Amino acid sequence: MAILVQKFGGTSVADAEKILAAARKAIRAQKQGYQVVTVVSAMGHTTDHLIELAKQIDPDPPAREMDMLLSTGEQVSVALMAMAIHRLGHRAISFTGAQLGIRTDSTHTKARIRSIQTDRIRQALDEGYIVIAAGFQGVTDTADITTLGRGGSDTTAVALAAALRAETCEIYTDVDGVYTTDPRLVPEARRMSRISYDEMLELATAGAGVMHNRSIEFAKRFSVPVHVRSSFSDMPGTLISWMPESRSVPVCGAAAILKEARITVRGVPDQPGNAAAIFSRLGARNIATDMIVQNVAEGGRADISFTVFQEELPAALRVVEETAREIGAEGVNYDENVAKVSVVGLGMAKQPGVAQRMFQALADKGINILMITTSEIKISVLVERDRAVEALRTVHAAFELDKEPPQAEEEARPEELGNDRDRIIGRLHGMEDLVIESICLDETQACVTLSNIPDRPGLAARVFRQVAEREIVVDMIVQSVGRDGKAMMSFTVPQSSYEAALAACRPFCQEIGAAPPTGRPKVAKLSILGTGLKSHIDVASRTFKTLAHSQINVEMISTSEVRLNVVTTGDKGRQALTVLRQEFAEELLDL
Numbered sequence: 111m112a113i114l115v116q117k118f119g120g121t122s123v124a125d126a127e128k129i130l131a132a133a134r135k136a137i138r139a140q141k142q143g144y145q146v147v148t149v150v151s152a153m154g155h156t157t158d159h160l161i162e163l164a165k166q167i168d169p170d171p172p173a174r175e176m177d178m179l180l181s182t183g184e185q186v187s188v189a190l191m192a193m194a195i196h197r198l199g200h201r202a203i204s205f206t207g208a209q210l211g212i213r214t215d216s217t218h219t220k221a222r223i224r225s226i227q228t229d230r231i232r233q234a235l236d237e238g239y240i241v242i243a244a245g246f247q248g249v250t251d252t253a254d255i256t257t258l259g260r261g262g263s264d265t266t267a268v269a270l271a272a273a274l275r276a277e278t279c280e281i282y283t284d285v286d287g288v289y290t291t292d293p294r295l296v297p298e299a300r301r302m303s304r305i306s307y308d309e310m311l312e313l314a315t316a317g318a319g320v321m322h323n324r325s326i327e328f329a330k331r332f333s334v335p336v337h338v339r340s341s342f343s344d345m346p347g348t349l350i351s352w353m354p355e356s357r358s359v360p361v362c363g364a365a366a367i368l369k370e371a372r373i374t375v376r377g378v379p380d381q382p383g384n385a386a387a388i389f390s391r392l393g394a395r396n397i398a399t400d401m402i403v404q405n406v407a408e409g410g411r412a413d414i415s416f417t418v419f420q421e422e423l424p425a426a427l428r429v430v431e432e433t434a435r436e437i438g439a440e441g442v443n444y445d446e447n448v449a450k451v452s453v454v455g456l457g458m459a460k461q462p463g464v465a466q467r468m469f470q471a472l473a474d475k476g477i478n479i480l481m482i483t484t485s486e487i488k489i490s491v492l493v494e495r496d497r498a499v500e501a502l503r504t505v506h507a508a509f510e511l512d513k514e515p516p517q518a519e520e521e522a523r524p525e526e527l528g529n530d531r532d533r534i535i536g537r538l539h540g541m542e543d544l545v546i547e548s549i550c551l552d553e554t555q556a557c558v559t560l561s562n563i564p565d566r567p568g569l570a571a572r573v574f575r576q577v578a579e580r581e582i583v584v585d586m587i588v589q590s591v592g593r594d595g596k597a598m599m600s601f602t603v604p605q606s607s608y609e610a611a612l613a614a615c616r617p618f619c620q621e622i623g624a625a626p627p628t629g630r631p632k633v634a635k636l637s638i639l640g641t642g643l644k645s646h647i648d649v650a651s652r653t654f655k656t657l658a659h660s661q662i663n664v665e666m667i668s669t670s671e672v673r674l675n676v677v678t679t680g681d682k683g684r685q686a687l688t689v690l691r692q693e694f695a696e697e698l699l700d701l
C-alpha cells in the first residue's frame with residue numbers, strides 16, 4: 111500500500127479546531143487508500159514562547175536543556191492530534207522523535223539526522239493506525255533529545271518520506287503553495303504551480319521561510335516529490351520535484367533575509383591560510399557564514415567581508431576578533447543593519463545580462479548595493495535593512511515575477527540518479543551527510559577588478575551596462591564594502607573578452623575618479639557541485655584550508671546550496687583540482 115506523509119506546521123495546528131481539521135485530512139487520505147504518517151509541529155508560536163521563557167532564565171541557555179524544552183512543543187501537538195483522530199472514530203498513535211527511531215548527531219539545537227529506524231512506524235501502519243510523528247526532534251546514540259533547527263519539522267517530514275519510500279510528502283501550511291516571493295512582504299507575489307529542487311533549495315536558504323532548506327536537500331537526494339499546499343483549502347499547491355515551472359525565464363523567484371549582519375576583517379595579511387583560519391573557527395562554533403567576499407590585496411593585505419545571521423553576530427564577533435588578532439589583521443568592523451535580497455532561477459545560467467537587470471532596477475530606485483555575490487542560479491545583494499522590502503518588491507517587478515511564465519514541458523530527472531547513486535548514498539554514514547557530485551576546473555576565464563569605486567547607488571548597474579553593451583558574458587561577480595566609502599568589485603569573463611572588458615571599464619573608472627581597472631588575463635575557477643553545500647557549513651572552510659595548505663591563494667569565492675566556486679591564479683588550477691578531490695574523496699560521487 112502506498113504511503114503518504116503529511117506535515118502540518120504550527121499555524122495549521124494552532125488551536126483545537128485546526129487540529130480537528132488536520133485530523134480530517136489525515137483520515138481522508140487513509141480512506142483514499144494510503145497508509146498515512148502525519149508529522150506535526152508545535153502549536154502556533156509555542157516554540158517562540160518557549161525560547162522567550164528560557165531566555166528569561168538564562169540569556170545563553172545550555173543547548174542540551176534548550177532541546178529538552180523545545181521538544182515539548184511537538185509532544186503536546188502529537189498527543190492532541192492522535193486524540194482528535196480517535197475522537198473522529200479512527201485509529202492513531204503518536205510517537206516522539208525517539209520512538210520514531212530518528213537518530214541524530216549531538217549538535218544540540220541544530221542536529222542532523224543520521225538514520226531512521228522505520229520498523230515501529232511500519233508496524234503501526236500495517237496495523238491500520240495513522241502514525242502521528244513529532245516533527246523537529248530526534249535522539250542521539252546516548253538517548254539525549256535533540257532538535258533539528260528552527261523550521262525543522264519539514265525536514266522530519268521529508269526524511270520520513272524518504273526512509274519510508276512514500277509516494278509524496280505533503281506540506282500543509284498557511285499559504286496555498288510556494289510563491290514567487292513571500293506574499294506577506296510582496297502582495298503581488300504569484301503562486302507557482304511547480305518548482306525544481308535546486309531552485310527551491312536556493313530560495314529556502316535565501317530566506318523563503320515556507321520550506322526548511324534541509325528538507326529540500328533530503329527531497330532532492332532521495333527524489334521525494336513534495337507538495338506544498340494550504341491547510342485551509344483543498345486547492346492544489348506547488349509541486350517541488352526535478353522539473354522547474356518554466357525553462358525560458360531567467361528568474362523564478364526572489365527572497366530576502368531581513369536580519370543579516372556584515373562583518374569585515376580589515377587588512378588581513380595576504381597569505382594562504384588566513385581566510386581558512388577565520389572560517390574554520392566560525393565553523394567549529396557552528397556559525398554559518400554567507401556572502402563571503404575577499405577584496406583583492408593591496409600592499410600585501412586584503413579585507414575579508416562576509417555576512418552572518420544577525421542573531422549570531424555577538425558570537426561571530428567574539429571568534430573573529432580573536433582570530434584577527436592572532437593572524438595580525440588590522441581590525442574588525444561590522445554593520446548590523448543590513449539585509450540580503452536574492453533572485454533565483456535555473457534559467458539565468460544560460461542568459462546574459464540578468465545581474466545587470468537586477469542592479470539597474472535597484473539603481474532606478476536609488477537603493478545602494480553594499481555587497482554582491484553570484485552563483486550560476488542565484489544573485490544576492492546586501493542592502494540597508496530599511497530598504498530591503500522595497501528592494502525585494504523592485505526585483506520582483508523587474509523580472510515580472512507576477513506574470514505566469516511559459517510552462518516547461520518534459521520531466522527532467524538527471525541521469526546520474528540511477529541505482530548507482532542509491533547504492534553510494536546507502537553507503538553513507540548519515541542520511542544528511544554531505545554529498546558532492548563533482549569537482550571541476552574551468553581554465554577559460556579571466557578576472558577584472560575595479561577598486562576604489564565610490565560606494566553609491568547605480569555604480570554596479572553602470573559597470574555591467576558597459577560590459578553588456580560589448581556583449582561580454584559575465585560569469586561570477588563579487589562586490590564588497592571597501593574602505594572609506596569606496597567599494598571593490600571583481601568579475602570573471604571569458605579570456606577572449608578580457609581586453610574588451612578592461613576597455614569597457616576604463617572610461618567609466620576615469621569618469622568617477624577611480625583607479626584604472628586591473629585584472630588577470632587567466633584565472634582558474636574550481637567548482638564543487640553537490641547538495642547542501644551551504645548547510646554543511648564546513649565546506650567553505652575546508653576548501654580554504656586545503657588550498658592554503660598547498661600555498662594556493664583564493665582570489666574569489668561564491669557559495670550557494672548547490673555549488674561552491676573558487677577562483678585562484680591561472681597556473682594553480684590543476685593543483686587545486688587535485689588537492690580538492692583528495693580532500694573531498696569521501697564525499698565525492700564521481701570518483
Ligand SMILES: Nc1ncnc2c1ncn2[C@@H]1O[C@H](COP(=O)(O)OP(=O)(O)O)[C@@H](O)[C@H]1O
Binds near residue numbers: 118119120287
Ligand atoms: N516564497 C514563499 N512562498 C510562500 N510562502 C512564503 C514564501 N517565503 C516566505 N513565506 C512565508 O512562509 C510562511 C509559511 O511558513 P511557516 O510560517 O513556517 O508555516 P508553518 O507554520 O506551516 O511551518 C507563509 O505564511 C509566508 O509568509
Ligand SMILES: N[C@@H](CC(=O)OP(=O)(O)O)C(=O)O
Binds near residue numbers: 157246259262263
Ligand atoms: N516548532 C518548530 C519546528 C517547525 O518546523 O515549526 P513550523 O512547521 O511551524 O515552522 C519551530 O517553530 O521551529
